Amino acid sequence: MTVSCVNPFLLHLLFINQSTFEYRERIRKELDNAVDFWLKYSHDTIYGGFFTCIGRDGKVYDELKYVWLQGRQVWMYCRLYRTMDRFRKPEILEAAKAGGAFLRKFARVSSGQWKCAFCLTRDGKAVKIQRTIFSECFYIMAIDELGRVLGDKDMQLEAEQLMEQLIYWVKEDSSGLGRPQLPGDVPTNSMAVPMMLLCLVQQLTDGRGQEVVHKYRELASWCVQQILQHIQRDGTAILENVSPEGAELPGCQGRLQNPGHALEAGWFLLQVSAEQGDAELRQTAINKFVELPYQKGWDKEHGGLFYFLDVDGHCPTQLEWSMKLWWPHCEALIAFLMAYSQTKKPELLETFSQVYEYTFNHFPDAKNGEWFGYLTQEGKVTLDFKGGPFKGKNIRWFHLPSLLLYLTPDMLNNVHVW
Amino acid sequence: MTVSCVNPFLLHLLFINQSTFEYRERIRKELDNAVDFWLKYSHDTIYGGFFTCIGRDGKVYDELKYVWLQGRQVWMYCRLYRTMDRFRKPEILEAAKAGGAFLRKFARVSSGQWKCAFCLTRDGKAVKIQRTIFSECFYIMAIDELGRVLGDKDMQLEAEQLMEQLIYWVKEDSSGLGRPQLPGDVPTNSMAVPMMLLCLVQQLTDGRGQEVVHKYRELASWCVQQILQHIQRDGTAILENVSPEGAELPGCQGRLQNPGHALEAGWFLLQVSAEQGDAELRQTAINKFVELPYQKGWDKEHGGLFYFLDVDGHCPTQLEWSMKLWWPHCEALIAFLMAYSQTKKPELLETFSQVYEYTFNHFPDAKNGEWFGYLTQEGKVTLDFKGGPFKGKNIRWFHLPSLLLYLTPDMLNNVHVW
Structure with a gap:
C-alpha cells in the first residue's frame, strides 16, 4: 500500500x-x-x-x-x-x-x-x-x-x-479474630474482604491445574457476588460497605465511597472475566467499577483522585478525604489499561493517559528515587517518606511495584499491537 | 492628675x-x-x-x-x-x-x-x-x-x-480494658492518661472540702509527676509518649510532639500551681508547656498550630500532621491567657493576641454559626461539619465551649484590671 x-x-x-x-x-x-x-x-x-x-x-x-x-x-x-x-x-x-x-x-x-x-x-x-x-x-x-x-x-x-x-x-x-460481639455492631460486607479473598484465590490457583481451581471455585464465585453487591443506588454508585445481603447501610459508613478501592475491585473483576470469558461481567466491571469511580472520584479542579467521598455529598469524616494518595492512582492506571486491553475502546486509553500524566508528574521523587505517597488536594507533597506504617489503607510499598509489574510488559504490549 | x-x-x-x-x-x-x-x-x-x-x-x-x-x-x-x-x-x-x-x-x-x-x-x-x-x-x-x-x-x-x-x-x-498483653508492646506513659486523671481529680474535688481533696491528693501529685516526665531532651521538647520511668521511647511514637496537647497540659498544670501556690511548677508550666510547644508548633509560613510534629524533624506518619485543627488553638488561647493572668507578662498576652487573630479569623462559620474544625496547612476549610465522630483526638463539641467558658469572664477580667 x-x-x-x-x-x-x-x-x-x-x-x-x-x-x-x-x-x-x-x-x-x-x-x-x-x-x-x-x-x-x-x-x-x-x-x-x-x-x-x-x-x-x-x-x-x-x-x-x-x-x-x-x-x-x-x-x-x-x-x-x-x-x-x-x-x-x-x-x-x-x-x-x-x-x-x-x-x-x-x-x-x-x-x-x-x-x-x-x-x-x-x-x-x-x-x-x-x-x-x-x-x-x-x-x-x-x-x-x-x-x-x-x-x-x-x-x-x-x-x-x-x-x-x-x-x-x-x-x-x-x-x-478477637472482636467482641456487640448488639449495635451490624454485620457488614466491607469490600476489602471479598477483594482480598479473591486475590488469594488467584494467588493459590494460578497455573496449578483443575484440582486446586475446583477447590476454590465456589469461594471465587462468592467473592465476585459479594463485590457486585457494592453496586448501589440503581447502579449509580459503588459503596464501600453494604449489608451481607447487599442493602445500603445507614450513616457515614453506608455512604462511603473509596474510588481507588472500587477501581482496584474493577481490575480484579476484569481478571476474573477474562479467565472465564464472561463478557457480561467484563462490561459490569468496566462500567461500574472502572468508569463510574473515576467519574465520581476525579477532582475536576486540581486533578487526581480523591481518597474518600460521601455519596450524598456530605463531607466525609476522614480527615484525609481530599488528599491524593499514590495507590488509588496506581489502581486506576492498572484498571484503565486492563479495560482498554480487553476492549480496545480509545476513551479508556485516553483516561489512562490522563491518570498517567497526573501520576507521573506528581508522585515520583526525581532526587532520591521511589515515589512520594501523599499529596494535598492541590497536589503538594505533604508527607515525604517512602515507607510508612499502616494507616488506613496507606501502604507505600507494594502498590507502586504492583502497578509497574502489572503494566510491564503484557498490557502495554497489548496497547502496542493495537 | x-x-x-x-x-x-x-x-x-x-x-x-x-x-x-x-x-x-x-x-x-x-x-x-x-x-x-x-x-x-x-x-x-x-x-x-x-x-x-x-x-x-x-x-x-x-x-x-x-x-x-x-x-x-x-x-x-x-x-x-x-x-x-x-x-x-x-x-x-x-x-x-x-x-x-x-x-x-x-x-x-x-x-x-x-x-x-x-x-x-x-x-x-x-x-x-x-x-x-x-x-x-x-x-x-x-x-x-x-x-x-x-x-x-x-x-x-x-x-x-x-x-x-x-x-x-x-x-x-x-x-x-481488653488489650492483649503482647511482648513487644512496651508500657507507655501517654500524656493523655495523667492529664485526663488530673482533670477528673479537679472535677471530683472542686469545692468539696478537705476530705475529698485528701482522698485524691496522692493521685493528683502522681499525675503532675507523670506529666512532667514528658519534658525531654534536656528541657527542649515535650514528647507525647515516654516510658513509665520517664525515658524517651524509640521510633515515631517516642519522637511524637502534639503541641495542642502540650498546651492543654500547660493550663492544667497552671491550675494546680495556682491552687497550691507552687511558683516553681508555674514557671515550669509556662516555660515548658506553654511557650515551648508554641515556639515549636506555630507554623511560621501560614500561621496556626501544626497538629503533630516529629522532634527530629522527620515527617510525622499521621496523614493530618500539617492540618490546623480548632482544638489546639482553643487550648493555646486558654493556656496563654491563664499564663498571662498569673504573671502579667506582656509577651504572653501578645502571643494570646496572635493566636486569637488566627483562630477567630479562620474557624468561626459566619453563615451557619458554630466553628469549623479542620483546615489545611494553608488555612482552607477542608472538613466543613460542625460535629463529627471521634477520630484521633478530633472532637468538635466540647473544646469550643470549653474555651469560651474558661475565657469568660474571670480571666478576661484579669486582663481588664491589669
Whole structure:
C-alpha cells in the first residue's frame, strides 16, 4: 500500500505507538528504581525481615516491622524473580527467603494458632494485633509465592491451611479474630474482604491445574457476588460497605465511597472475566467499577483522585478525604489499561493517559528515587517518606511495584499491537 | 492628675482595655452561638441523648452517638447552668438530665461492669468498645457535674466508684480494658492518661472540702509527676509518649510532639500551681508547656498550630500532621491567657493576641454559626461539619465551649484590671 498523503488513522496509530514506547520506558525505569531503593535501604541484615518505615532519602526512621508490608515485600520479590528475567538475581531471591523466614518465625502470635500480629519489633516481638484478616492474607500471599519460587510444597500447604482458617473466620465464625460481639455492631460486607479473598484465590490457583481451581471455585464465585453487591443506588454508585445481603447501610459508613478501592475491585473483576470469558461481567466491571469511580472520584479542579467521598455529598469524616494518595492512582492506571486491553475502546486509553500524566508528574521523587505517597488536594507533597506504617489503607510499598509489574510488559504490549 | 501630653503607658493600657472589651464581646457572642447551635440541632427527643454528627448547616448526617461526646455535652450544659447566670435555663437543665439518663442507661456495656462503649446506635446499642479509659472518663465528668447541679449524692458516689476502677486500670492492672498483653508492646506513659486523671481529680474535688481533696491528693501529685516526665531532651521538647520511668521511647511514637496537647497540659498544670501556690511548677508550666510547644508548633509560613510534629524533624506518619485543627488553638488561647493572668507578662498576652487573630479569623462559620474544625496547612476549610465522630483526638463539641467558658469572664477580667 502506498500512502500518498497523511492518513489520520495512521497518525493516531503512530502517536499511540510513540506514547506506549514512552510509557514502557518510563515504567520500566520507575520499577527498576523502586526495586533498587528497597534492595538498598530496607533489608535488616541483623534481625532479618525488612524495615518498612523509610524516609525520603532512604533513612530508616522507625524500626517497627509491619506484617502486611513484610508479606508484600516477600511476595513482590518472588513475583519479580519468578516472572521477569531481569529480576532473576540471587540477591532478590535471598532477600525473599530471609523475609519469608522472618515472617514464618515471628508473624504468628502463638504457636499452634493462625492469628498473626499486625506489627512486630525489629527482633520479632508482637506489638499489636488487628482484629481483621489482613495480616494473615499477606502472610498467605508471601508464603505461597515463595513456595512457588523454591518449589517448596510445605509452603503451599501452609498457605492453603491458613486459607481454610480465613474462610472459616469470614464465612462461619469471626469470634477467633478477637472482636467482641456487640448488639449495635451490624454485620457488614466491607469490600476489602471479598477483594482480598479473591486475590488469594488467584494467588493459590494460578497455573496449578483443575484440582486446586475446583477447590476454590465456589469461594471465587462468592467473592465476585459479594463485590457486585457494592453496586448501589440503581447502579449509580459503588459503596464501600453494604449489608451481607447487599442493602445500603445507614450513616457515614453506608455512604462511603473509596474510588481507588472500587477501581482496584474493577481490575480484579476484569481478571476474573477474562479467565472465564464472561463478557457480561467484563462490561459490569468496566462500567461500574472502572468508569463510574473515576467519574465520581476525579477532582475536576486540581486533578487526581480523591481518597474518600460521601455519596450524598456530605463531607466525609476522614480527615484525609481530599488528599491524593499514590495507590488509588496506581489502581486506576492498572484498571484503565486492563479495560482498554480487553476492549480496545480509545476513551479508556485516553483516561489512562490522563491518570498517567497526573501520576507521573506528581508522585515520583526525581532526587532520591521511589515515589512520594501523599499529596494535598492541590497536589503538594505533604508527607515525604517512602515507607510508612499502616494507616488506613496507606501502604507505600507494594502498590507502586504492583502497578509497574502489572503494566510491564503484557498490557502495554497489548496497547502496542493495537 | 492632669495629663498634659500623651503618656505611652496609658495609651498601652487603653489599647489593652479596648482589646479585652472586644475579646469579651466576641467570645460571649461565640459561646452563645455555639450553645444555641447545639440546643437547636443536637437533641434526640425520641431516643434521648445527643446527635453528635452534625453538618455545616445543622443537619444530622449520622445517627451514631459517641459516648465521649454524650458525656462532654452533659458536662458542658451542667457547668454552664451551674456557673453562668445567663445559661441557667430550664431547657439546658432538661437537656443535661436527658443526656445523663441516656448515658446511665446505655453507656456501660454490661450491667455490673464499668467498661463503657465508645459508640452507640441511636437507640443505645453498643457498636464499638475502645481498649482505653476515655469513655469512662467522660462518663465520670458528666455524672459528677450533673450530680452537682441536681444535688444528687448517688451520682457523686457513682462517679467516685468508677474513678476507683479507672485508677485500678491505670496503676494496677490494665487487663480489664481488653488489650492483649503482647511482648513487644512496651508500657507507655501517654500524656493523655495523667492529664485526663488530673482533670477528673479537679472535677471530683472542686469545692468539696478537705476530705475529698485528701482522698485524691496522692493521685493528683502522681499525675503532675507523670506529666512532667514528658519534658525531654534536656528541657527542649515535650514528647507525647515516654516510658513509665520517664525515658524517651524509640521510633515515631517516642519522637511524637502534639503541641495542642502540650498546651492543654500547660493550663492544667497552671491550675494546680495556682491552687497550691507552687511558683516553681508555674514557671515550669509556662516555660515548658506553654511557650515551648508554641515556639515549636506555630507554623511560621501560614500561621496556626501544626497538629503533630516529629522532634527530629522527620515527617510525622499521621496523614493530618500539617492540618490546623480548632482544638489546639482553643487550648493555646486558654493556656496563654491563664499564663498571662498569673504573671502579667506582656509577651504572653501578645502571643494570646496572635493566636486569637488566627483562630477567630479562620474557624468561626459566619453563615451557619458554630466553628469549623479542620483546615489545611494553608488555612482552607477542608472538613466543613460542625460535629463529627471521634477520630484521633478530633472532637468538635466540647473544646469550643470549653474555651469560651474558661475565657469568660474571670480571666478576661484579669486582663481588664491589669
